Amino acid sequence: MSKAPVEQDKKRDTILPDANEFREKVIGAYRRGAGADDLPSDETAARSLIPPGTAALRDFSYIAPDFPALEREKCVGCMECVTKCPDTAILAKVIGKSDLAKELAQVGDAVERERLEKRFAETTKYYTAIEKKGEEGGLFGLFVDPTKCKGCAEFARCEKQGGPLIEAARARGLPEVDIEAP
16 A cells, blocks of 8 residues: 555645644734734745635734725726735625615615715726616626735736726725625
């Protein structure tokens, strides 16, 4: 009988960090605000190895200097920013104009209703092209999960449009974005 699978399992066990140890050592240090000071340099840190199943425990909302915000006037709905985000922090939603109006009608506060409405854009892809076919177009919205966003700006330039489509919310004086969508 071959010993290769056992040796391979031992090698894998030494490479992948233990989830419980990661939770206590790494996530615990960041939650205490001492991640950079308390964490030793080791092979797993140097190789950026993270145990499976620990993403739900990580919260990056305190790391990002700025969260992205939708540039409604420029966005064409290509979703390049969604696919470029290395942490799946940018989420997209398309909703029919009448459906959005129904959802927003349930929001009692006029200021909040207006804020939520501005989170959606009439893009060529989801609105104009569909309307030309005689159907109701959808409004395109981008939402950021602040617990996943590290502010890396991988999405900052849309190559399809040759310019910035999402810019930092704070830099433009906009309120922080959230993942909540009507």
